[in-house]
Amino acid sequence: MSQPSKTKQAVSSGGAKRKRQPSQVQDHIIAERKRRELLSQLFISLSAIVPGLKKIDKTSVLGEAIKHMKELQEKVKVLESVIAKRTMESVVLVKKSKLMVDEGSSDNNVSSSTTVDDYCRSSNNDDGDSSSDSLPEVEVKILGNSLLLRVYCGQQKDILVKLFAEIDKHHLSITNFSVIPFENLAQDITIVAK
Amino acid sequence: MSQPSKTKQAVSSGGAKRKRQPSQVQDHIIAERKRRELLSQLFISLSAIVPGLKKIDKTSVLGEAIKHMKELQEKVKVLESVIAKRTMESVVLVKKSKLMVDEGSSDNNVSSSTTVDDYCRSSNNDDGDSSSDSLPEVEVKILGNSLLLRVYCGQQKDILVKLFAEIDKHHLSITNFSVIPFENLAQDITIVAK
């Protein structure tokens, strides 16, 4: 710690520069020291959360932090898009299931790309059952070129025509069919088509 | 640019300090300058990718960068777990609806079912679960004092009598009954009793 103590009290002439008093200089030193210490600690904290850090240079830490941050942002973007796509599929599914129930009859020209696995996913809820509000339950099985469709739903009257329309839209012919009422509240529909 | 030119060639005695030659001092200055410039640029780059930055202090930039990086990592973690859960559900679902697709008859009546094949394959060679041994699938729903029993199984002839015996054992009377064959290999039995 050198204290040059250049107490230069300039006169009022040309290139004069006011010198601070020693106490202020000391304050300045202390403040700067504190600032540096804070910065160093931040660097340490940063290097702690950046994974796979070979060098602990400030430059390396900053560079790797930037790189990793960009990767993270890109990753978040991708993951969010994946989730969005997933939920989108789910929504499409629910929509497809709902169109059997609702009389809204929205435009359903999605018959090209939606495959049977979509139907399978449509009955996805939590593993525990117990939530009877998510009717109808739809289940699809495939064996050879036959398709078994089972629908458990409430007692809407128009659900059968919608189901048949949907089946017909996929150019399937029904080979077996059964509808069983359940306590005047629900019904279990089983269809085999090929 | 001051050149003190303190060429102090110390002797080998006590507190001697070797002084560099002027060119080396200059190199040192230049090198340090370059290092600082690089660091500043890194700070700028960092502040560019950290969103919502009010202050552009070095400390603030570092602090916000750390904060944001932690948030990103946590977000990635959550999103990945969500996706894992989603795909898990998907696999469980497909597994639950054990549709068995034989790769031979890919007659495409049932619209393109390639994704179904994929899912089935990926879920079938899972653990050593003998695929068709988990039949029959049994599902029971209870509504009021009625009971809906659905059995999906192979074409055993004795399963019906066993089912009826079981139902009779619980003093239930069958009010509705349906058995639907499925491709000469399986059958879907639906019973309502009360």
Add this chain to the structure above:
DNA sequence: ATACACACGTGACGC
């Protein structure tokens, strides 16, 4: 010893 990295004190600029 060459090269790099760091912390320090210090002058300067802006609010």
Add this chain to the structure above:
DNA sequence: TGCGTCACGTGTGTA
């Protein structure tokens, strides 16, 4: 005016 921030040159330690 003072307080906070920055960049600079420099000394020192380490590989």
